[in-house]
Amino acid sequence: MARLSVEDLVVAYGSVKAVRNISFTVEDGEFVSLLGPSGCGKTTTLRCIAGLEGSTAGTIRIGDEVVAADGREVPPEKRGINMVFQSYAVWPHMTVFENVAYGLRTRREPAATVEAKVREALRIVGLEGYAARYGTELSGGQQQRVALARAIITSPRLLLFDEPLSNLDAGLRDRMRFELVELQRRLGQTSLYVTHDQSEAMLMSDRIILMKDGEMIQSGSPRDLYDRPATRFAAEFIGNANILNGMIARSEGQGGAIVALAGGVTIEGRFSWTEQERVSGPVLVCIRAESIQRVADGESGANCFDAEVTSTNFLGAIVTSAIRIGDVGLRAEFAARRPPSVGETIRVRIEPDAVILITEH
Ligand SMILES: Nc1ncnc2c1ncn2[C@@H]1O[C@H](COP(=O)(O)OP(=O)(O)OP(=O)(O)O)[C@@H](O)[C@H]1O
Ligand SMILES: [Mg+2]
Incomplete structure (x- = not known):
């Protein structure tokens, strides 16, 4: 060897x-x-x-x-x-x-x-x-x-x-x-x-x-x-990722930032690598479909949103759904036992750690 x-x-x-x-x-x-x-x-x-x-x-x-x-x-x-x-x-x-x-x-x-x-x-x-x-x-x-x-x-x-x-x-x-x-x-x-x-x-x-x-x-x-994908390519090639364009609104310290997405939605995320940390400017926001969690109505805190379900496909253990948070469209995965229905508004939460910020050079 x-x-x-x-x-x-x-x-x-x-x-x-x-x-x-x-x-x-x-x-x-x-x-x-x-x-x-x-x-x-x-x-x-x-x-x-x-x-x-x-x-x-x-x-x-x-x-x-x-x-x-x-x-x-x-x-x-x-x-x-x-x-x-x-x-x-x-x-x-x-x-x-x-x-x-x-x-x-x-x-x-x-x-x-x-x-x-x-x-x-x-x-x-x-x-x-x-x-x-x-x-x-x-x-x-x-x-x-x-x-x-x-x-x-x-x-x-x-x-x-x-x-x-x-x-x-x-x-x-x-x-x-x-x-x-x-x-x-x-x-x-x-x-x-x-x-x-x-x-x-x-x-x-x-x-x-x-x-x-x-x-x-x-x-x-x-x-x-x-x-921690370093680039858009890495994020897309490995796993199911939603990739959104955002603008950094402010730094949160310790590798975190608040990012403005389309239509006034803001989200908290973490930079993929320390060398990618920025305090302003454009950023790619990567959210894995399985990082979008369904929570109880009225749940509040970081990255809790109301989301409208626009489609749902049954895949056995999970359903994959298209959801909208304001103007932001995302693909999400939920347990198939209690799938959301089309047209329903659900409450979701996305852990700030699971919102990956990528700044490409
Ligand atoms: N003998 C050759 N002469 C000219 N170009 C070549 C030759 N062998 C490979 N290439 C080119 O080199 C590049 C890399 O080829 P390679 O076979 O290493 O790709 P790969 O990653 O193994 O792809 P795949 O997943 O399709 O097998 C390709 O663009 C291919 O067309
Ligand atoms: Mg080959």
Whole structure:
């Protein structure tokens, strides 16, 4: 196992910069996700780390070893890395055993060692009893587990995943997310995981690196990114957020401010980061749908409002409603047991801590 460090990585295809000065680390045993929309440079970054793609500039270190720096590249097979792709790449004409054993055989390990290690890897991924099956005789989820077993069996210093679950149906994908993260925790393998699915990144990662257009937008724990998005993009990409334009009316100290919204509505909020604190000027106000709480009629205090319900959609455990506070339209989520009716005026409260103020530069 080892720590990964990427410093000022740049990848240019002609005049197109797919990756622009990205720097991050993955600590020993940590599970980190690269998250971002299609085309933001996730796969390119991963392929550079694997050595399948040359970098234009920057330094990549695995443990203490520099594997890529300004033109010098350690070949992929010498990097001590294994990668799991979206397509399972399980060889159909080989048995599960042969598929998993392949990496050890190319290292010419003794037959008895190969046998023992393959059995152990199949046990870890829950495929005992499948050793003699052919690739064609497996479901998508089973094939993906073969790919996983093949990736972990050579005890790589670093595991790289590129959307490994996106070809699976929703139910299986859900289960595999838990299995994969549980497996990673158990083996403690340093892992970098690429996905464009925010809920997958939230569920699995110790830390998320959010990317857009080849750049790093923000990095932090899932909680950090959810509670303290640094930009409009971060707020919109992760979770359901209402984003409103406001003007700071006055500072409240300790990172708080009163903000004027459309039509004379004022609301108290907190700046996402201390460096974003301002005493005047425009500000983005981010309110998560689930932060809007229904309270008793007549309830007073900070951020209590009358709201008119303009629509309601039943989603099972919750209903999502469109509400209006004066001229301000918001999407809210309420428990489905006692849903508000359309046309009803309800009393709501939004914790000042849950009103996130973002000032973009
Ligand atoms: N070989 C190449 N030549 C030219 N441009 C490329 C090449 N490979 C990737 N790109 C461009 O680099 C950018 C980043 O691509 P990349 O595959 O890293 O995106 P991604 O974040 O993995 O997207 P997705 O979620 O769709 O897989 C894209 O704009 C892509 O078109
Ligand atoms: Mg990709």
